[in-house]
Amino acid sequence: xxxxxxxxxxARPLGAGPADITITDGTITAIGDGAGQxxxxxxxxxxxxxxxxxxxxxxxxxxxxxxxxxxxETGTLAAALGGFTAVHAMANTDPVADTAGVTxxxxxxxxxxxxxxxxxxxxxxxGLGGSRLAEFGxxxxxxxxxxxxxxxxxxxxxxxxxxxxxxxxxxxxxxxAQHAQEPRxxxxxxxxxxxxxxxxxxxxxxxxxxxxxxxxxxxxxAHVGSALHICxxxxxxxxxxxxxxxxxxWRVTAEATPHHLLLTDDLVASYDPVYKVNPPLRTxxxxxxxxxxxxxxxxxxxxxxxxxxPVEAKETEWAVAAFGMTGLETALCVVQEAMVDTGLLSWxxxxxxxxxxxAAIGRLSGQGEPLAPGSPANxxxxxxxxxxxxxxxxxxxxxxxxxxxxxxxxxxxxxxxLRGRATVLDGKPA
Amino acid sequence: xxRHLISAADLSKRDALLVLDTAEELARVADRxxxxxxxxxxRTVVNLFFEDSTRTRISFEAxxxxxxxxxxxxxxxxxxxxxGESLKDTxxxxxAMGADAVVVRHSASGAPHRLAGWVRGSVINAGDGWHExxxxxxxxxxxxxxRFGRGSGEALDGLRVTIVGDVLHSRVAxxxxxxxxxxxxxxxxxxxxxxxxxxIDDWPCSVxxxxxxxxxxxxxxxxxxxxxxxxxxxYFPSVREYSRRYGLDTARLxxxxxxxxxxxxxxMNRGVEIAAEVADSPRSTIVEQVANGVSVRMAVLYLLxxxxxxxx
Numbered sequence: 001x002x003x004x005x006x007x008x009x010x011a012r013p014l015g016a017g018p019a020d021i022t023i024t025d026g027t028i029t030a031i032g033d034g035a036g037q038x039x040x041x042x043x044x045x046x047x048x049x050x051x052x053x054x055x056x057x058x059x060x061x062x063x064x065x066x067x068x069x070x071x072x073e074t075g076t077l078a079a080a081l082g083g084f085t086a087v088h089a090m091a092n093t094d095p096v097a098d099t100a101g102v103t104x105x106x107x108x109x110x111x112x113x114x115x116x117x118x119x120x121x122x123x124x125x126x127g128l129g130g131s132r133l134a135e136f137g138x139x140x141x142x143x144x145x146x147x148x149x150x151x152x153x154x155x156x157x158x159x160x161x162x163x164x165x166x167x168x169x170x171x172x173x174x175x176x177a178q179h180a181q182e183p184r185x186x187x188x189x190x191x192x193x194x195x196x197x198x199x200x201x202x203x204x205x206x207x208x209x210x211x212x213x214x215x216x217x218x219x220x221x222a223h224v225g226s227a228l229h230i231c232x233x234x235x236x237x238x239x240x241x242x243x244x245x246x247x248x249x250w251r252v253t254a255e256a257t258p259h260h261l262l263l264t265d266d267l268v269a270s271y272d273p274v275y276k277v278n279p280p281l282r283t284x285x286x287x288x289x290x291x292x293x294x295x296x297x298x299x300x301x302x303x304x305x306x307x308x309x310p311v312e313a314k315e316t317e318w319a320v321a322a323f324g325m326t327g328l329e330t331a332l333c334v335v336q337e338a339m340v341d342t343g344l345l346s347w348x349x350x351x352x353x354x355x356x357x358x359a360a361i362g363r364l365s366g367q368g369e370p371l372a373p374g375s376p377a378n379x380x381x382x383x384x385x386x387x388x389x390x391x392x393x394x395x396x397x398x399x400x401x402x403x404x405x406x407x408x409x410x411x412x413x414x415x416x417x418l419r420g421r422a423t424v425l426d427g428k429p430a
Numbered sequence: 431x432x433r434h435l436i437s438a439a440d441l442s443k444r445d446a447l448l449v450l451d452t453a454e455e456l457a458r459v460a461d462r463x464x465x466x467x468x469x470x471x472x473r474t475v476v477n478l479f480f481e482d483s484t485r486t487r488i489s490f491e492a493x494x495x496x497x498x499x500x501x502x503x504x505x506x507x508x509x510x511x512x513x514g515e516s517l518k519d520t521x522x523x524x525x526a527m528g529a530d531a532v533v534v535r536h537s538a539s540g541a542p543h544r545l546a547g548w549v550r551g552s553v554i555n556a557g558d559g560w561h562e563x564x565x566x567x568x569x570x571x572x573x574x575x576x577r578f579g580r581g582s583g584e585a586l587d588g589l590r591v592t593i594v595g596d597v598l599h600s601r602v603a604x605x606x607x608x609x610x611x612x613x614x615x616x617x618x619x620x621x622x623x624x625x626x627x628x629x630i631d632d633w634p635c636s637v638x639x640x641x642x643x644x645x646x647x648x649x650x651x652x653x654x655x656x657x658x659x660x661x662x663x664x665y666f667p668s669v670r671e672y673s674r675r676y677g678l679d680t681a682r683l684x685x686x687x688x689x690x691x692x693x694x695x696x697x698m699n700r701g702v703e704i705a706a707e708v709a710d711s712p713r714s715t716i717v718e719q720v721a722n723g724v725s726v727r728m729a730v731l732y733l734l735x736x737x738x739x740x741x742x
Contacts, residue, residue: 195631197628200540202539202559270543271541312516317517317536317540319559320538
């Protein structure tokens with residue numbers, strides 16, 4: 001008997017009809033009738049949907065540097081509770097993950113925590129300073145095997161630097177993940193520029209500041225024949241530009257966050273900074289365009305942009321509050337509400353957008369593989385019929401800045417398995 | 431009335447008229463040799479000013495004192511972050527002092543909203559960022575009503591008010607648009623396109639870029655202050671050009687209908703948005719606005735703290 005062998009009885013793989021999933025020594029060995037396996041623990045999963053373990057391309061784990069907001073331990077536990085088996089840790093830590101040393105440290109801390117795989121993202125520029133390229137090659141060749149590079153939080157605004165970064169990472173099949181925000185157009189920006197910002201008297205963050213950078217970078221990626229990934233797409237115009245770039249056959253991928261798929265800028269009328277995020281919440285028309293883009297594949301995947309902040313960073317007047325929202329523990333539930341319950345995505349497509357595609361973009365091996373014999377047993381069991389009010393006090397994340405607090409969301413992650421080992425059982429840490 | 435006065439947009443027409451009518455009653459106190467009523471004796475009003483604004487602060491201070499309230503002035507230079515204490519901690523301090531009303535001026539839009547969640551007393555917005563300055567709008571409405579000979583219970587129906595200048599960054603403009611519309615006035619905004627919010631189709635007012643076309647159709651012209659910091663930020667090519675296109679000079683004054691008045695919330699940039707001769711002309715209500723400010727703020731404090739019961 002091993003703790004990585006299971007028979008999951010009566011689960012619905014990708015939402016299809018019930019089947020038993022047999023896991024032997026951390027690998028899926030059968031999908032069908034698994035009644036006879038010896039030495040395996042059995043789980044009754046009647047009514048639960050089985051999905052491949054979710055992969056997040058965009059997580060802020062805050063360690064090293066801001067352990068008051070999140071640690072790799074708490075952040076990855078939150079990830080497991082959200083159904084994730086791998087997360088990409090963004091580089092804007094303190095010190096910045098711009099060297100082989102820091103990225104390896106993050107990778108090792110992730111392995112030690114053990115709740116999910118932690119794949120560090122490397123910074124594009126030294127110290128996120130936007131002026132000098134970080135040592136991509138050293139990070140790529142380190143134990144962390146970094147393939148995704150991003151200055152997320154800041155835009156690589158300098159066109160020449162962006163071009164060079166895109167070119168350079170071709171040497172090891174890397175990808176540049178751009179935080180698209182034209183800096184001059186967004187000086188002091190507080191919320192989406194539109195009807196709500198006009199009424200509320202808050203400095204606007206115009207859609208064009210995102211779209212202009214995305215358009216430029218798609219053209220640059222095409223010119224140098226490299227891979228570009230667009231972080232947290234938030235506007236209808238961005239979806240249009242990415243759709244056009246993809247129609248040209250260019251190597252452009254994109255993500256959208258759960259909060260941009262569900263929430264709109266009218267929530268800012270409360271001036272509660274729990275709704276302050278970068279890029280900002282947009283309009284209902286943008287939300288509809290993002291949903292459509294995610295459904296038709298223009299937007300490749302959902303990524304949380306989980307951005308924990310301590311209470312005091314949000315319990316302030318709007319203008320001085322930190323940007324960012326937690327999201328790991330609510331992501332799948334939000335996707336169910338925004339995409340599945342609306343008929344826009346099937347569960348098989350959710351598996352594609354939240355597991356296979358992000359794993360492929362992140363160049364991860366052993367993650368995002370299909371629920372099939374031979375795959376590593378990374379999977380999540382999810383009850384779509386459950387429903388509950390979000391209470392951040394009950395979250396594993398060290399921070400409480402969930403914009404869904406008090407909101408009733410459908411669904412519940414019941415169990416998560418990482419290479420056959422249960423990280424979550426009965427909705428609780430295993 | 432609500433417990434707080436944070437936004438003119440939160441007022442009902444009935445509430446707004448009640449403030450104006452009460453202000454009219456209270457204005458008579460100013461004509462007495464002893465300008466004081468005992469109404470708010472034993473109540474504490476805190477003036478919490480995160481931005482310098484001597485005129486607004488002394489107006490609220492005079493209002494509270496004429497109603498016999500105890501006044502504490504709490505001036506905090508710079509943002510709460512700069513001084514190292516959060517707005518919340520400041521709020522808790524005021525709470526411990528037993529503030530019945532907190533009059534707050536802050537550079538951050540929405541700060542009074544946040545404050546209202548942390549204190550038990552009434553919060554009165556004395557200007558928050560670019561958002562609102564509701565007592566300014568109330569005193570402007572009061573001034574307009576008085577100048578056009580309308581009395582207690584009457585609104586501003588049919589009057590055409592043109593607001594000119596930096597609408598984008600103006601809390602005065604926002605509060606006036608909501609309030610004057612609520613009171614039945616026809617509001618028009620005139621500004622260079624760079625100084626208008628990008629999407630204001632749903633505001634209850636008309637919008638244009640041409641001051642000369644608007645003036646003959648205006649009973650009231652309200653000139654907004656051009657802040658120094660806008661002058662070098664490409665909102666307009668130069669101060670001279672702004673003044674030529676959007677300044678109110680004597681030639682433009684002559685385009686106004688005979689009874690029309692000129693308003694300015696102060697402080698003025700003479701020679702920029704308003705010529706000195708215009709500011710000092712009999713049509714100007716600028717000094718009157720200051721006097722009315724005290725009466726209107728007395729009314730607001732009275733209604734929020736004293737309540738109607740005390741009036742009867």
